[in-house]
Amino acid sequence: MKKTSTKITAFIVIAILISACNAVKRVPDGKLLLTKNQITVNDKKTKEEGVFNQLYQKPNSTFLGYRLRLNLYNFANLNPDSTYQAKFANNPGKYERKSKWLSAKQVDRLGQSFWYHGIHDFLIKTGEPPVIIDQEKAKKSLLRLKYYYFNNGFFNVDAAFKLDTVGIKKAKIKYDITLGNAFFLDSVKASISTPALDSLYQLNKFNTFIKSGKQYKTDDFEDERNRITTNFRNNGAYYFQPNYVTFNIDTIKKVNKADITLMINNYSFQDRDSTRTEPFKLYKISDVNIYTDYSPSSNSLKITDSSTYKNFNLYSQKKLKYKPKAITDAIFISKGGMYADFRTVLTTRYLNNLKIFNYPTIQYEVDKRDTTAQSLIAKVYLTPRKKYSFGTTLDITHSNIQDFGIGLSVSETIRNVFNGAETLELAARGNVGSSKDLANPKNNFFNVLEYGLDLKLNIPRILMPFNTDRIIPKRMIPSTLATIGFAKQQNIGLDKENFTGGLSYNWTPKINNTARFDLFNTQFVRNLNPRNYFNVYGSSYKALNNISKAYNTNTSYYNNPTDQNLAIERGTRGFTNDVLNGTGSFLKPLENADLEAVKSIEERRLRLTENDFIFATSFTFSKTTKKDLTDNNFYLFKTKIESAGTILSAFAKTTNQKKSINGNYQIFNLEYSEYIKTEFDYIKHWDLSKEKILAFRSFFGIAIPFGNSNYIPFSRSYFSGGSNDNRAWQPYGLGPGSSGGLDDFNEANMKIALSGEFRFKVAGSLKGAVFADAGNIWNVLDNVTDEKSTFTGFKDLKDIALGSGFGLRYDLSFFVIRFDLGFKTYNPANESNRRWFREYNFSNSVLNFGINYPF
Known part of the structure; x- marks a missing residue:
């Protein structure tokens, strides 16, 4: 099967290459294929997109200079039905022979199969017919070019075009534009019949788009018409419309100048059989x-x-x-x-x-x-929605934890639950999955389970014991969101229980700006199966086991005396205690490096297996210039600052609470986390025309533990790698620093990420991209001492990893399916002289699958 598919692929590639040699295959005799448009303005070639957009005909699209879609179209059979029928018309006996081992109906249906018909339909749909030069369309293009420059202040434009043959049945069109002198605005006056409107105009005329000395542009007049209309209609002129704003442009006895008179007549309306006028009223x-x-x-x-x-x-x-x-x-x-x-x-x-x-x-x-x-x-x-609505979603999932998963969620929404326009949402979710993780040794396919319950109450105002209208007026559309949730995992890692709750306030300071203040956001993570740690974190077990083989003499710690691997958890716990307490007998004295390694392994185990309680307050602000989903020329800025444990510590100090044996304050007999965290995220898109987009993203985040903590909880730390990060590394596979991602789930408390991506159209809804991702994570100001993992100064920026690659995306309108192939371009985990391009090959590449664009 593999050889057959290879032959078919090779055949298609060869056929396309052969047809590429005949791009004019479907160009009729006497006609010419348009290969290029050339526009010369005042004897200088121009490449302005706005100018080329005036042309009615454009050459066939190219991919890296190759007319892929044209050649796909040329390779297609435009009349597959006729070809199939002719196959039997020229050889009647062939139809009879086929009908003996296939019925006549099946033989007829064979003509509609993929190989006889479907493949040609696909090529025709995906391909692009040749663009045949039409001189009538060229004349219309010429007229549009003249209008284009007229609208930009050039009133005396000469234009012509000619065909330039460049090969057999091929030609390009040369448009030659000669501009006269540009016209500029001279005097600007206003004549407004309604005194009330004239007063409104005079109050705001400093914002006018039409000013003396500016070059004439039709768009300025349209913008001014809309500005005046908006001003009047926002100040009581209910019946005012843009068509009441007219302009008189006088160029008589002027040299490249124009006098402008803005005119607004009185309100005109139909009264029975006659038309009447009267001054506009302000309502x-x-x-x-x-x-x-x-x-x-x-x-x-x-x-x-x-x-x-x-x-x-x-x-x-x-x-x-x-x-x-x-x-x-x-x-x-x-x-x-x-x-x-x-x-x-x-x-x-x-x-x-x-x-x-x-x-x-x-x-x-x-x-x-x-x-x-x-x-x-x-x-x-107002038309009320249904008070109750029920919803379900079904998801197929894949992650670094599950090889395959099926998720189902059901929700019930209750509107106006307390007669104050509140919305209450109750949701339950469940997921069953398959994992080959060591933590799941059973042979049954679905061996992991996760389920949860969530409750959300949205209140369309700020819920406070005092009035907040002066701080956050209702024009900012404020709301309060109260949430509570529970989730549980079985046969996933350490089998966690996760309790969450929060109270947040949301508002919109101005259009395209959003603000969120989390008065409190709590999370309690309880590990139900901490004894499973070394089954989950295999890298830590491997490192500890290798040290054990060099020193351990206690045979009771082994799974069996043959391989002498540490038993989990009897052996791992026993050997670690012997090393750290200095109570064991060893084959040889412990080297300091191995002692530090065991300390590091144990510190990480304690950190990841202990229960976490987080009580945080945060503020998030975002601003964007994105107008709608089709806007590809915008920026997005988002920042967040979060403080955890500060309120609890202030209360504990004020009330003289006792500390634990570790010297930390507790709540419910549990040491809570204390840290401050801040993030900055900036995204910028440039529309380069012709469906070419340049996208850029930068991110910086840091979380600093203090007081009650000397590290950041796993759920609040950063990781690097994956389909929305550095795509040359797997999730959690990069960093920290130059350590080389030695652990199973590498995380740290500081992150820098930079990404650039050039997106372009390949064919139809198929898009392409080339990208570069840079960044890493580091430990800073916490209890990690490994020099390779910590950030001590700007010199450590040399550990920023670089990945590059290319991707394909298919746009389904409502979402985008994305495949990206990333290559390790600069790997800081390698030796200094082996970091650049040493792993730039397919064997070390990473294929990422994602939904929608990464940024």
Whole structure:
């Protein structure tokens, strides 16, 4: 089978290469394949993307200079049905012979199989037909080029094109553009018929996009039109629209200059059979009516219950189910205030963020009670979502712990649980998996189990005993999240129980900015099977066992006298105690290096097997310029600072609590962790046009233990390697420092990571990338003394590892499937003269699978 697939692959590759020699295979006689567009502006070639985007025809796409998609298309049979039928038409006996051992129906269906039909459909769909030069489209391109430069201030443009034959049935198009002198804005005046609008304009005209001395650009006029419209509509001009803003551009008796007159006429409307005009009015809000159980399918509203709260009118067709404050806190349209578009948008965002209503509808109508006709009634229509909703998810997982896993989670969401627009979510999850870890010696396939329960309560306001509106106003859409959870593992490592709980406050200081304050975030990790340590951490066992063979004389520590391997845990515990207490008899005196190694192994065992209690407070802030999912030109900055144990230690000192025998404070007879941690994460994307993107990421994190701790808990430490980190190393496989990743799960308390990636389109939804990842982890200011693992100064930056490679990604719109192949370019674990490119080969490469982009 392997030889057959190799032959098929070789055949396809050879066929594509052969067809590549005939790129004009499907170019009709008398026609020309477009190979290149060349644009010359004032006798200079240009490569500006904006200019080339004006062209109606572009050459076939290339991959590394090769027209891959064109040649795939050329290799396809455009009429596979006819070819299959002709196969039998020319040899009728062949059809009869095949029909004897296959039915006639099966022979006919064979023509629709992958090899006869499907492969050609794939090549046609994936490929790209040749771009045939169309002179009519070239003329349209020329016209668009002239408009493009006209819109940038060049009013006198000469343009022409010609074809330049470059081979048999091949040609390029040369566009020659001659620009006249650019026009600049001279005087700028405004003529606004409505005095109220003129006053608003004068107050904000310093923000204008149209200024004397600037080069003419059509986009500036459009931006100015939108700026004026936004200003007016946010200050009461309900009926104002962008089309009321016009510009008179006068170039008469001017040399490369233009006088600009901005004109805004009065409001024009239809009154019966005639058109009338009158000055624009600035409207105020006379009433805010909220319909809490509106149904779009109903033609009428039958109000049976109502309430008035702080100048808001709430109506319901049934009994009102919401506390008025929970709804009115989300309404930014206020009685007596001016009409403003931004208040409508903010109200819509807040209501939608409550997640108890469908997308809201907000309408305005003129209040007929106002004789001046300058008042509006705001009507907010809310359609409740179902109070209860049930959800399930099924996941197939793979990790460094499980070779294969199946996860199922079920959740129940209860909306408006306390009639204050709160959302309560109850979730249960379970995972069964298969692992070949030494901790799971049984032969049954599913030998690991993990399950958990979570409860989340989201409250759409800051839950505090005092009013926080002045600190965090409601326009920032504040919310409170309370969580509690439990998880348990069986046959996974040390079989942990994990209890979590937290209370956090979230708000949005401004658009695209988010802030989160965790008043407390607690985690209690209980190891149920610490005796299993050396089965899980095989590297530690191997190192201890090798030392034992050089010194141990106690045969009771062995599994058997033949191989003399230490028994777990009788032998490992006994030999370690003998070494550290100096009570054992050994084959020879202990060397200092081996003594330190045993101390290090035991210290790590104690650290990873003891139970952890973390009581932390943190603040997280993020800012991005990303507008939507399609925006590929943005940056994202995120920072976090976390303090753990500080509050508990302050309480313990204030109340004169006693310390443990280790000199540490305790809570519930458990020494808690104390540290301070900070992180900085920065991501930047540059859109290089034509679906080419340059992405960059930098990360720095450090956690410093103090007071009650001299190390960082495993769950709060850093690791390096993996599909979203340095892709040339496996997860937990890099560092710390130049130590070489000797342990099974290498972690430390400081991390530096840098990544760069160039992304490009290969064919259709298939994307490609080349990348470079740099970084490492180190121990700093903790109890680790190994020089190779610790960071003592800038000289240790030489231990930053470098991985590089390439990847393929397939875009399924809703997510991206990603494969990345990483190569160890600079490995700090090697000797100084063997760090560069010594492992740059496929045998030492790492294949990563991931969902979505790494950053």
